[in-house]
Amino acid sequence: xxxxxFLLLIFFLIAARLTPPxxxxxxxxxxxxxxxxxxxxLLMAPDGALAFGALRGRTAALTxxxxxxxxxxxxxDCDAQPPSLTLRADAAAPAKALAALLPDxxxxxxxxxxxxxxxx
Amino acid sequence: xxxxxxxxxxxxxxxxxxxxxxxxxFLLLVFFMLASRFGAEQGLGLALPGALAxxxxxxxxxxxxxxxxxxRLNGVPVSLDALPDALAPLMADPGDTIVLRASDGADMxxxxxxxxxxxxxxxxxxxxxx
Numbered sequence: 001x002x003x004x005x006f007l008l009l010i011f012f013l014i015a016a017r018l019t020p021p022x023x024x025x026x027x028x029x030x031x032x033x034x035x036x037x038x039x040x041x042l043l044m045a046p047d048g049a050l051a052f053g054a055l056r057g058r059t060a061a062l063t064x065x066x067x068x069x070x071x072x073x074x075x076x077d078c079d080a081q082p083p084s085l086t087l088r089a090d091a092a093a094p095a096k097a098l099a100a101l102l103p104d105x106x107x108x109x110x111x112x113x114x115x116x117x118x119x120x
Numbered sequence: 121x122x123x124x125x126x127x128x129x130x131x132x133x134x135x136x137x138x139x140x141x142x143x144x145x146f147l148l149l150v151f152f153m154l155a156s157r158f159g160a161e162q163g164l165g166l167a168l169p170g171a172l173a174x175x176x177x178x179x180x181x182x183x184x185x186x187x188x189x190x191x192r193l194n195g196v197p198v199s200l201d202a203l204p205d206a207l208a209p210l211m212a213d214p215g216d217t218i219v220l221r222a223s224d225g226a227d228m229x230x231x232x233x234x235x236x237x238x239x240x241x242x243x244x245x246x247x248x249x250x
Contacts, residue, residue, distance in 0.1 A: 002138065002142060002145070005142070005145055005146065005149060006145060008149055009145055009148055009149045009152065012149065012152035012153055012156060013152060015156070016152050016155070016156030029228050029229040029231075029232040029233075030229070030232075031164060031232045031233060031235070031236040032162075032236055032239075032240075033162035033163050033164050033236075034162065034163065034164075034165070035161070035162060035163075036161055036162060036163030036164075036165070038161075038163075044228075086161060086163055089228045090228065091227065091228050091229040091232075092227050092228070092229070093227060093228045094222070094224075094225075094226070094227060094228075095186055095222030095226045095227060095228055095230065095231040095248075096222045096223075096224065096226070096250075098222070098228065098231065098248065099221070099222050099248050099249060099250045100250055102166075102168050102169055102248055102249075102250070103168075103169060103250065105168055106168040106169055110168060111167070111168060112165055112166060112167050112168055113165075113166050113168065114163030114164065114165055114166070115163055115164045115165075115166055115228075115232060115235070116161055116162065116163050117162050117163060117164055117232060117236075118162065119162060
């Protein structure tokens with residue numbers, strides 16, 4: 001039994017991807033998507049509110065995201081290898097909120113984003 | 121006298137107690153089972169408006185308005201499945217930019233459904249504008 005438990009433990013250690021807890025629960029929209037692993041993850045609540053990590057609120061989240069991008073860009077060439085951003089938006093969030101957010105992300109230097117989806 | 125100097129008889133070899141270690145291993149196992157998230161994240165790529173500067177918009181208007189009732193291509197209601205075919209005459213190249221606009225009341229699910237329908241038709245150059 002101890003052997004089996006050790007085996008399971010090692011399996012979970014290798015296979016698991018630890019993710020920090022999200023500021024609020026998000027149910028991404030259903031759609032067939034391609035694999036996407038972003039350097040940063042921005043959350044959007046059903047009411048359109050934003051969060052980055054534990055920071056809630058549009059200004060705080062975008063400021064922190066911009067700072068995080070600067071830190072990454074100090075260590076690598078962001079022109080050759082632009083950092084990717086995943087937006088985990090709730091399926092019920094207004095699409096207008098996303099449209100209003102994109103110019104700010106564009107000004108930050110992101111060229112494209114990945115909208116997180118769950119397979120149908 | 122001699123008996124007092126003699127070493128004590130060696131103790132019988134005992135097996136170490138494994139219970140505390142098993143406890144810790146179980147704890148770690150449960151922690152990783154609960155804390156991990158499996159499966160790669162899935163996502164739909166969306167270009168930001170700033171990317172338009174590299175490839176200026178060309179050709180006839182290709183504006184898809186996402187409404188709660190369904191997509192409207194240049195003002196005409198079109199079903200999701202028919203979108204790629206309806207766009208085909210408006211495009212010189214499959215890489216041409218398609219402009220998406222979200223109307224009031226449209227949620228993210230409606231937007232993603234349109235992007236996925238376009239992607240299924242091989243159209244990936246989608247830009248969302250305000």
